[in-house]
Amino acid sequence: MKKLIIVSGGKCTEEEVARQIRSLLGENIYVETILMTEFFQKDIEGDLLLFTSELVAKLILKHLNIEIPYLIASRVINHRNIREVISIPEGTEVLLVNDSQSSALEAIEQLNEIGLNHIKYYPFYPGCGSYSKQEIVITPGEVELAPYTVNNIINIGSRILDIRTIHEIVSELQIEELLKESFVTEYIRDIVEISRSIDVSRRNALESEKMLETILNSVEHGIAFVDDSGMMISVNSKLESILGKKKKDLLTKEFLQFMESSEAILKDHKSWITELEGREVLVETRQVNFDKRLGYLITVSYTDKISKLGHKIRRNYEKRINRKLYTFDDYLSINSEAKQVLKRAEKFSKTDATILIQGENGTGKEILAQAIHMNSYRRKNLFIPINIAAISPSLLESELFGYEEGAFTGAIKGGKMGLFEIANGGTIFIDEIGDAPLDFQVKLLRVLEEKRIRRVGALEEIPVDVRIIAATNKNLLKLVDEESFREDLFFRLNILPLKTVPLRKRRDDIKYLLMHFIDINFGKGKIQSIEELFEKEVLEFLENYKWRGNVRELINLVEYLSLIYEEKRFDSSALHYYMLDNHKEEERVILDTDELWVLGQIDKNSDGGIGRTTLAYIAKKQNKDIGEGKIRRIIKKIHEMNLIEAQGNKKGCIITKKGNRVLEYYK
Known part of the structure; x- marks a missing residue:
């Protein structure tokens, strides 16, 4: 059984979030709750940590050393608790009390977003310097934080997890199959019932409809209200998008005419999966009452959207690299x-x-x-x-x-x-x-x-x-x-x-790599053998070439040759001009045995550099008849040929790239 650990800043929040999780996932998941103040006093073992706010996460994560995946919850106003707020007279000023500045401002924003913008909210939170004292206080479960005694305090209860966070949790725990069916439908039904219960004497029907529309359009699922005869009497903007129709073309039309399903499915309150414009959708139905009349609440969701939603939200700030990596x-x-x-x-x-x-x-x-x-x-x-x-x-x-x-x-x-x-x-x-x-x-x-x-x-x-x-x-x-x-x-x-090994030291790889990239650039099987593409002397040249740019240079050459290919073998004139020039330059460098020995010793000691005194000492140990005077003359000659260079401000010299190429040529 998967274990979810809920970490919160207060008891009310902890209990409300745990209640919501248990009601959705039943007894198939173990839920443990821990207050932030007690977190480091407990042995933390589980499959997923859920922090109920950014503040709680920030305070815990900076000291957290255990490797358990975590999520930071997005929470919304519990629609079941807003009836009293709806009844507040328009223009009233109220104090909104919460446990932090960000939480208070977020709660105000959410109340406004769902249409409860007929009153003016002033935030209050612990540490808040000045605040506006009002006769009405509204708080999402933080009654004890109210800064003064007031007769009218409206507790709208701790905020609940939003739909996206629920999807995130089940996706992270890989328990999508345990999520109770139609939980989205139940969530929307609650909103509808609350909206329909608005005190008409305080707020007119037009305002009620506007609030309902605002709520429904903010949900990431297509929603339709259908009467007992199957006709659509209300739709949200997401359903318009899914069906590719305007609201005026959907209202008073039969819902099932847009679905490949029978009327029995609707009557039996069943859910089903079908295809719309090549994409799979899940259709869920639930019977509801509208003004004492029987009807249906229908939600339509893309199945791929449901399964991927949690990952999308959790990592919305990450720029994932979706390219295939090499092995x-x-x-x-x-x-x-x-x-x-x-x-x-x-x-x-x-x-x-x-x-x-x-x-x-x-x-x-x-x-x-x-x-x-x-x-x-x-x-x-x-x-x-x-x-x-x-x-x-x-x-x-x-x-x-x-x-x-x-x-x-x-x-x-x-x-x-x-x-x-x-x-x-x-x-x-x-x-x-x-x-x-x-x-x-x-x-x-x-x-x-x-x-x-x-x-x-x-x-x-x-x-x-x-x-x-x-x-x-x-x-x-x-x-x-x-x-x-x-x-x-x-x-x-x-x-x-x-x-890594440079290509000039992997001569057996040159033909092998040439043929591989020829297949890619010329078309697989179009060139049967490498001898079919190159004249003999060119192939010999490529095998002995120094490949300064290594495999990248080889790939560039093959791409170039594929563009100029005219169904006949390439001769040396087809190669890049610099390849021939560099090769000739190295051929023109003529060194005797002693000069090659000195250049080779400088190459071996390039990490720290080497001077003529040390070279003379090595020559004596190796029984070579080269004195310090001759070494001085050799160093002067190969320095003038740009085969070696002085080592900055230090004594001694090191080999150059040209010196390396010449040394390779003589090997």
């Missing part, structure tokens, strides 16, 4: 070294530790990150990618951590959730982490260590449960030495390191 099957390779990286990543996906993916652009770092997420227990939650380099440094903190109302000029009312809050329970992928500003690095380090974030302009911290995967194409240790990246952040990110 490990999408990381294409037959190379043994790349497969080893995938095998390690698959193991890492089953943990919750931070992962740092390093590798050149175009080697599939984000594909790897998505695959890790999709293979983890977080796969049903959000994967949110963030490119640090694409966000202005001034906006970075507010985008990731959110901000409070009034935090800065232009901040939207009510504040804004950051991406870490939105991704709670899921994964944040931070790309280009090497470009993160130092002040942001400090805040990110705190998130990694404390699992908490603080919105811009806020005092309180918010706990977040987010796995972080970071990626970069830069040498972070080199950035640490240059003091542009924090050493403590590097080691906090580098708990589970992965390094």
Whole structure:
């Protein structure tokens, strides 16, 4: 049996909400009620927490460490308790008393929305500075909060859960089948009966009809009142939309002429499912009396709307990413070294530790990150990618951590959730982490260590449960030495390191990937073999090409070739001009054995840089006949060829990208 825990600020609210839940879901769900003041004194175990207000949720959640799903209820005025309010003379001023400012204002708004706008409300709540003293006090179950004694106090009772919150609860608990049939119909019937009971001597019939229409048009279901002969005598705007007809075309028409159903269904008060314009709808009927005459109250709802409503409302502030994410099957390779990286990543996906993916652009770092997420227990939650380099440094903190109302000029009312809050329970992928500003690095380090974030302009911290995967194409240790990246952040990110393999080191993948993307861009099966598309020398060139842009460059080439294809093999003139130029440039670099050895040693020590003295020491250990003088001449030569460069303000030198390409060419 599923267990729902209701957390409220007061006994009356607690009892009213629990009564409503039990009346709708019967004995098929266990309901426990806890007052906010007693929450942390109890062992909290259940399937869902329901906070009865935003205030209660805010006070509890900032200290809550347990992992139980929660909802914040939307509550509405209980229509059964408003008869006395209806009878108040028009223009009367009253004091509306509730437990907080937001609750008081919300209650006033709801009373106005349902048509009880003939009186003027003044809010009062604990902590309210000044207030307007009136002869009539109205309160939704908070009588004890009235600031003074008054003879006429109207208690309209605690507000009840609205229809949407009910749908949310049953959807979250996956107990839709337990919801009593026709609960929407019963809810509407209560409204109708109350509206029909309005004291005509105080409010004329026209005002009554206007109030009834306002109430019914605010409901997300089609509603029709049908007389005993089956003719529609009143409809709401939602039914007009569902049937695709105007009110004037529906009134005095038989309801069943718009449905593929027999009259017996209506007479037997049955509910049924049918199709309208290709969409499935649920039709519910209930017998009612109108002015002592028999009739029917009918509600029409889209079935998909009912099942999805709770999720829609709960996450209306979240921008969900509804695209298909990559899995490990999408990381294409037959190379043994790349497969080893995938095998390690698959193991890492089953943990919750931070992962740092390093590798050149175009080697599939984000594909790897998505695959890790999709293979983890977080796969049903959000994967949110963030490119640090694409966000202005001034906006970075507010985008990731959110901000409070009034935090800065232009901040939207009510504040804004950051991406870490939105991704709670899921994964944040931070790309280009090497470009993160130092002040942001400090805040990110705190998130990694404390699992908490603080919105811009806020005092309180918010706990977040987010796995972080970071990626970069830069040498972070080199950035640490240059003091542009924090050493403590590097080691906090580098708990589970992965390094992607560049395509030039995966020569066995080149033909394999070319054929895969040829099938995609030329049409599957249109090109039977790769030799059918390329001249022999071109294929040899592609296999030995350095692929500076890696797989991304290969994909771009295939897309380009698919557009210029003329049913004959491609020769070298079909390739991008820069591919041939770069290759020729590398071919023109001629190095002897000693020069290649020096360049290779500089490459091996690029993380920290290396100077000629250290090179001479390594040469002596390896029994190579290269003295420090010769090493000085070699360094000067390869520096002039742009194969190496000085390491900033420090001694020693490091290899350049051109040097890497030349070294690869000679391998």
